[in-house]
Amino acid sequence: MMLTPENTRIGFIGTGVMGKSMAGHLLDSGYPVIVYNRTKEKAEELLEKGAAWAESPKEIAEKANVIFTIVGYPQDVERVYLGEEGIVTNGRPDTYVIDMTTSTPTLAEKIYHVAKEKGIHAVDAPVSGGDVGAKEARLSIMVGGDKEVYETLEPLFKLLGKNIVYQGKAGAGQHTKMCNQIAIASNMIGVCEAIVYAEKAGLDPEKVLTSITSGAAGSWSLSNLAPRMIKGNFEPGFFIKHFIKDMTIALEEAEAMGMETPGLDLAKRMYDSLAQNGEENSGTQALYKYWQQ
Known part of the structure; x- marks a missing residue:
């Protein structure tokens, strides 16, 4: 499946120092983007540019078929993915979920397996390059998960970074x-x-x-x-x-x-x-x- 602005609605969770720029690149490339952040003020620039707002990760899961996350800590990742309001807990089959947080390899593997049972495609794709790399879309992106899923998502990764490498199975990115x-x-x-x-x-x-x-x-x-x-x-x-x-x-x-x-x-x-x-x-x-x- 080729992901185009016509058949893709992107959810983006975590619009902080790096996430704001990353979500902005997806929006600027013509993709409809719906965002969620614990502090709505941090998403205001994106909302002014045309992004939609969601009240929870659950709402993102209900409305988007490709969901990026870049949050703070592994416990935040677990809550956003596997909590009661989580995107895997409430996600639909054939949704793609991409965690770009730096988290634990063990949790990345856990999310992958739980998601797979629901027909959801999960990859771990942490990034390097800091705020400058995020603003200039020059991030290094390290991807773990199924190779065919990586290949489907690669055009989206290219909107965010310049050095994108598939590293292997779930957890390899982390x-x-x-x-x-x-x-x-x-x-x-x-x-x-x-x-x-x-x-x-x-x-x-x-x-x-x-x-x-x-x-x-x-x-x-x-x-x-x-x-x-x-x-x-x-x-x-x-x-x-x-x-x-x-x-x-x-x-x-x-x-x-x-x-x-x-x-x-x-x-x-x-x-x-x-x-x-x-x-x-x-x-x-x-x-x-x-x-x-």
Whole structure:
């Protein structure tokens, strides 16, 4: 089945920092979109652009045949999918449900199996790229689930991202996102240390970035988040509280596999310290403030 604006009504649950831009791209591409968010104010821009409003996930399930979700925590995912008002609980056969939240591989597998029993097609498709990637439709999307379902949804994914990879069975997208978060966790320590070192050495940190971002030290965090640190901009492209959630999942999964993760463990402890000092709603680049505590 080819999903077109004529035969598709998209539901989108979670219109926060990233979800708002993602839902907007689908709307701009001509698809009718109905949105739900716990705080309606966060959906106002989309409603002004022509999106419809739903009062609950259940209403989304009743009206949409393709449903995207990007919410906060695994418990939110479970409630939105499998709760009394959930989209799988109340969904119709042949509906496609796509969870783009960073959640647990175990929950992704559970949702897949419960959905399959009802004839609903579920995939886990977490994303990377932050607020910038969401705004510019340049997200990396990591997909787990049935390959034929992925192939049906791929044209929609291409409206949201540039690097879209089918990773394997249900849960594989979430496992891949854990790899992503593990790589970022230690890298963020290095980025912050480099900027603090430059400042303490009396260098111009912006000039330092010019030299090192295009060399062997280059990374997305160095190019996109280090300039925010230098400017004192700690607004969230991705919340510290959500990164702590992701690192907790990764640590639990690694422990279950008998794997040591010393870099991840250190990053988690540093971010926990920041959160305890009131920075949980800052962006991940606020790790820079660790050296000011």
